[in-house]
Amino acid sequence: MPQLGESIAEATIVDIKVKPGDEVVDDQEIIDVETNKAVMGVTTPCKGKIDKITVQLKETYPVGAVLGYIEASEQDAARFAKHAPPPPPQKEVAEEIPARADQEVAPARERKIVARDGEGDRVGGLPVPAITKGATFMSPRVRARMAELQLTTADLAGIMGTGAGNRVTIKDLESFLHKIENQTAHEASKIRAGVADAMRRSWTRPLSTIGSSVNLDPALQDRQSRDPKPGLGLYALRAIALALAENPAAAAKFIGNRVVQSNSIDLGIAVEAEDGIMVPVIRGADKTSLADLTTKYKELVDLARQRRISPDMQAGGIATVSNFGIFGMGWGTPIPLPDQTLLLGLGMGKKVPSWDETKNEFVPKTEAQITLSFDHRSIDGGGASRLLKRVIELLENPKEL
Amino acid sequence: MSITYLEAIREAQAKLLREDDRVFIYGQDVGGTFGGAFKATKGLAMEFPGRVLNTPISEDAIVGTAIGAAMQGMRPIVEMQFADFSSIALNQILNNAGTHYWRTGVPVPITVRLPSGGTKGSGPFHSQSMESLYAHYPGLIVMTPATVEDAYTMLIEAVAIDDPVVYCEHKYLYYHLKADKLPDKGLPTGRARVAREGRDLTIVSYSAMAQESLAAAEELAREGLEVEVVDLRSVKPLDTDTVLASVARTGRLLCVGESFPWGGATAEVIARVISQGFHLLDAAPQRLNAKDTPIPYHPNLWSAHRPNAKNIVAKARALLRE
Numbered sequence: 001m002p003q004l005g006e007s008i009a010e011a012t013i014v015d016i017k018v019k020p021g022d023e024v025v026d027d028q029e030i031i032d033v034e035t036n037k038a039v040m041g042v043t044t045p046c047k048g049k050i051d052k053i054t055v056q057l058k059e060t061y062p063v064g065a066v067l068g069y070i071e072a073s074e075q076d077a078a079r080f081a082k083h084a085p086p087p088p089p090q091k092e093v094a095e096e097i098p099a100r101a102d103q104e105v106a107p108a109r110e111r112k113i114v115a116r117d118g119e120g121d122r123v124g125g126l127p128v129p130a131i132t133k134g135a136t137f138m139s140p141r142v143r144a145r146m147a148e149l150q151l152t153t154a155d156l157a158g159i160m161g162t163g164a165g166n167r168v169t170i171k172d173l174e175s176f177l178h179k180i181e182n183q184t185a186h187e188a189s190k191i192r193a194g195v196a197d198a199m200r201r202s203w204t205r206p207l208s209t210i211g212s213s214v215n216l217d218p219a220l221q222d223r224q225s226r227d228p229k230p231g232l233g234l235y236a237l238r239a240i241a242l243a244l245a246e247n248p249a250a251a252a253k254f255i256g257n258r259v260v261q262s263n264s265i266d267l268g269i270a271v272e273a274e275d276g277i278m279v280p281v282i283r284g285a286d287k288t289s290l291a292d293l294t295t296k297y298k299e300l301v302d303l304a305r306q307r308r309i310s311p312d313m314q315a316g317g318i319a320t321v322s323n324f325g326i327f328g329m330g331w332g333t334p335i336p337l338p339d340q341t342l343l344l345g346l347g348m349g350k351k352v353p354s355w356d357e358t359k360n361e362f363v364p365k366t367e368a369q370i371t372l373s374f375d376h377r378s379i380d381g382g383g384a385s386r387l388l389k390r391v392i393e394l395l396e397n398p399k400e401l
Numbered sequence: 402m403s404i405t406y407l408e409a410i411r412e413a414q415a416k417l418l419r420e421d422d423r424v425f426i427y428g429q430d431v432g433g434t435f436g437g438a439f440k441a442t443k444g445l446a447m448e449f450p451g452r453v454l455n456t457p458i459s460e461d462a463i464v465g466t467a468i469g470a471a472m473q474g475m476r477p478i479v480e481m482q483f484a485d486f487s488s489i490a491l492n493q494i495l496n497n498a499g500t501h502y503w504r505t506g507v508p509v510p511i512t513v514r515l516p517s518g519g520t521k522g523s524g525p526f527h528s529q530s531m532e533s534l535y536a537h538y539p540g541l542i543v544m545t546p547a548t549v550e551d552a553y554t555m556l557i558e559a560v561a562i563d564d565p566v567v568y569c570e571h572k573y574l575y576y577h578l579k580a581d582k583l584p585d586k587g588l589p590t591g592r593a594r595v596a597r598e599g600r601d602l603t604i605v606s607y608s609a610m611a612q613e614s615l616a617a618a619e620e621l622a623r624e625g626l627e628v629e630v631v632d633l634r635s636v637k638p639l640d641t642d643t644v645l646a647s648v649a650r651t652g653r654l655l656c657v658g659e660s661f662p663w664g665g666a667t668a669e670v671i672a673r674v675i676s677q678g679f680h681l682l683d684a685a686p687q688r689l690n691a692k693d694t695p696i697p698y699h700p701n702l703w704s705a706h707r708p709n710a711k712n713i714v715a716k717a718r719a720l721l722r723e
Contacts, residue, residue, distance in 0.1 A: 139652075139683045140679045140682050140683075141652050142681040169652075169683055
């Protein structure tokens with residue numbers, strides 16, 4: 001029974017024009033119903049065959065009641081199948097009469113938290129926006145002040161709100177700003193602000209990291225025979241490039257409800273600039289030999305020092321390598337760039353005793369921790385593990401790189 | 402020496418009768434020794450013979466006559482016995498007086514005094530606050546003095562203004578509000594007054610409710626909450642600038658009025674603040690009016706029907722907690 005008018009809650013069946021077995025087309029009038037205003041037709045949502053009519057002539061049924069069933073194609077059925085009608089909206093009567101200020105709002109009026117199937121609140125068939133109270137509510141004044149100072153909600157993380165539901169009031173914001181006034185501050189550089197914005201955006205995703213150890217001796221040995229000598233970060237870059245060329249789905253992005261895959265294995269390599277990180281992207285890294293990568297990398301380091309890495313040069317990558325081992329760090333959980341889903345982190349190599357099955361003894365090995373941070377919307381632990389395992393395999397067999 | 406709100410109105414009328422030949426007072430029972438239902442014109446008929454005239458019981462005729470006199474160059478002050486009765490003269494006030502200058506270029510400088518607001522037991526036809534209704538119509542000025550000083554200066558100004566003025570004097574303030582002396586000058590109509598400076602919340606009000614709001618502010622001050630009270634003084638023209646400046650200081654707004662809620666002056670203030678000062682608001686603005694029911698007769702029901710210091714405090718406290 002469709003919604004026939006704003007105040008109509010039910011209607012009476014006055015004519016049934018079809019019987020089970022009849023073929024019907026889309027938007028065909030099959031039942032006439034009468035309300036206190038007029039006689040109206042109920043039409044078919046799609047074409048098909050009448051399976052059964054479940055209502056009777058001269059009986060009255062409420063809006064939303066099932067009148068019958070149509071056998072339709074799978075596609076149409078999926079599109080047009082009706083769900084149970086949403087429960088009627090609850091209005092707080094007390095709010096309609098603003099003058100009832102001196103009456104205590106009865107506790108019985110407290111809304112219970114009730115799970116609802118299907119869509120959320122609706123009034124007259126139209127969705128109602130989420131409630132504008134509670135911890136995440138920012139008043140117009142707070143938002144105006146934030147806009148004035150170019151603050152984001154991340155900047156407000158340190159404020160404990162004193163408003164309803166612990167929301168941040170304008171007073172909370174102003175006293176927070178007052179407190180930091182007394183601390184030494186200087187204007188952030190463009191690079192710092194850029195990195196801050198990128199990391200804040202990246203962090204809005206569910207990120208995770210898995211790691212393992214990798215034997216660096218084969219790569220270190222391979223390195224001796226090359227000129228110029230590639231850094232270990234480039235070995236890692238080449239390894240993940242080949243691993244992704246074999247399995248490009250591992251770097252796909254999750255956008256809306258689609259999985260978007262890139263056509264080209266474009267990888268970023270983190271280069272430290274004066275007060276921030278630049279991540280120039282090497283296009284088609286799987287098709288670039290290790291020797292060429294080494295030359296390219298040197299060029300990029302020079303450009304970074306001259307601050308000539310443009311935003312264009314940093315866009316479009318699908319994964320990045322970060323070699324924080326050069327800072328002496330063992331392992332880390334780096335944050336993938338906001339427009340990428342993977343970040344391979346390489347720690348510092350250390351000489352450690354490693355059990356050798358064939359020799360039945362501990363042998364010295366140069367081992368490093370290698371971690372892969374990933375956007376958990378795109379890929380799961382299993383997929384990330386398989387990718388990392390392949391990277392480790394390739395790294396430990398540098399002839400294949 | 403102390404002077405009441407009512408005495409200030411009488412003094413203003415005496416001064417006007419004395420200094421301006423065009424002024425006369427016109428209403429039911431205003432003349433003779435009686436001097437009006439509330440004694441607003443006591444003694445004036447004797448002091449100014451032929452200038453304080455009794456009328457028949459027909460508000461329509463009273464205002465119609467005054468309009469005619471005003472068109473001919475006089476400055477009549479019409480005393481409605483109770484604001485509520487003026488509804489009988491709506492056509493005269495809204496349509497004839499309000500539009501005449503716009504249609505013909507001839508001004509209609511009448512002043513209609515409305516004894517407004519309730520007292521215990523006054524009931525539904527002797528208690529109404531009609532400022533919102535008159536403010537709704539173009540062509541009228543609507544004054545709502547909240548202090549003895551404003552009652553005096555604004556009535557004098559009302560007669561000087563060439564437009565028709567609806568002057569809403571509050572019956573409850575007549576004898577309850579006292580001042581030491583009358584001023585020579587006051588703020589012009591159309592300018593609101595910050596009656597009490599504050600920091601945490603702005604209450605915008607007028608007439609008797611401005612006094613109740615001040616009492617509420619005193620109560621809240623004991624809890625360390627500083628409430629700013631803005632007295633609109635005139636509901637039309639409405640001083641949006643002063644209101645916005647106050648909300649800019651405090652971020653929170655509560656409008657209190659004694660008229661019915663639908664389309665009241667409080668709703669007008671909030672509509673203006675939201676459309677012009679949305680970014681100033683740290684919480685949703687609120688209003689407090691009489692209940693949306695006819696005004697009760699029984700004293701207990703009447704007390705519960707209108708805003709008072711107690712329920713203003715409760716509403717303000719809730720808003721401060723948002």
